[in-house]
Amino acid sequence: MATWSVGTISVTRVGEQIGFSSLPPEKYLVGFDRDLFARHMGWLVPNHYSPEHDRLITSVHSWLICTGQHTILLDCCAGNHKDRPGFARFHQLNTPWLDRLREAGAAPEDIDIVLCTHLHSDHVGWNTMLRDGRWVPTFPNARYLFSRTENEHGDPRHNPAANADLQRSNSYRDSVLPVIEAGQAELIDGTHDIGDAMLIEPAPGHTRGHIILKLDDRGEKAVLCGDAIHHPLQVYAPHWNSGFCELPEEARATRRRVLEHCAEHRALLFPIHFGAPHVAAIASAGDSFSLRFVEAKDG
Numbered sequence: 001m002a003t004w005s006v007g008t009i010s011v012t013r014v015g016e017q018i019g020f021s022s023l024p025p026e027k028y029l030v031g032f033d034r035d036l037f038a039r040h041m042g043w044l045v046p047n048h049y050s051p052e053h054d055r056l057i058t059s060v061h062s063w064l065i066c067t068g069q070h071t072i073l074l075d076c077c078a079g080n081h082k083d084r085p086g087f088a089r090f091h092q093l094n095t096p097w098l099d100r101l102r103e104a105g106a107a108p109e110d111i112d113i114v115l116c117t118h119l120h121s122d123h124v125g126w127n128t129m130l131r132d133g134r135w136v137p138t139f140p141n142a143r144y145l146f147s148r149t150e151n152e153h154g155d156p157r158h159n160p161a162a163n164a165d166l167q168r169s170n171s172y173r174d175s176v177l178p179v180i181e182a183g184q185a186e187l188i189d190g191t192h193d194i195g196d197a198m199l200i201e202p203a204p205g206h207t208r209g210h211i212i213l214k215l216d217d218r219g220e221k222a223v224l225c226g227d228a229i230h231h232p233l234q235v236y237a238p239h240w241n242s243g244f245c246e247l248p249e250e251a252r253a254t255r256r257r258v259l260e261h262c263a264e265h266r267a268l269l270f271p272i273h274f275g276a277p278h279v280a281a282i283a284s285a286g287d288s289f290s291l292r293f294v295e296a297k298d299g
């Protein structure tokens, strides 16, 4: 298990999968430029790019955050047995993610807060699991925090556009709605504190209701940034959006703001899709930024 410390808080990666991005680099990253890419080849191979396949490599994982008070799960991967036609990487998976969560030190009933940065299918999957043919919340004692904006936009019953969006429609029905119907969802607006050391903030762009979590304990800081940034190359090219960003201008502005915060406050960056070693320290470099990967303390 790979665990990092932020003050007295531990943050452990619970991995679902590492593999090739579904699209070639030019489509996965909008604005992609082969010259800039070539300059970084030395560190991109083998954990972040496969020259043989010409595909970027991405991870899908959750972060387990343990404080003295709370056991929090940030983002819930794609989940098992979910029907995701058109998304081969997420369709009808059967991974030992729950065993990995236990290995990381938490049983499902130990989780008291689940936080989804947004409601795309690769972030909500383990919100629920199949039991006797029904989707039920995986974490029976958890409050699930969703952004109200994200929920309103993602609910195909209220927003017909969400129905046509394959990233959202099925996953809302099998991974979000059952949580709301079980009375375990809490919709949040604006900034939101969790204890003294954690702050949820709006970070729109990748989706309109996207949120991030900032940690600050004993002078050490981190940002769990969801999909505000997808691939480590975007540290060097923060103007490149992912092909899945819904609001392009806001996504660029949010990415730059997150990276500036990390550089200025020496906050570690914990994204959801970076390949190994998954966590990075950020420094300002002229008009953009540079990155140094930070290994887990035990992994």
Ligand SMILES: [Zn+2]
Residues within 6 Å of the ligand: 120, 122, 123, 227, 272, 273
């Ligand atoms: Zn994602």
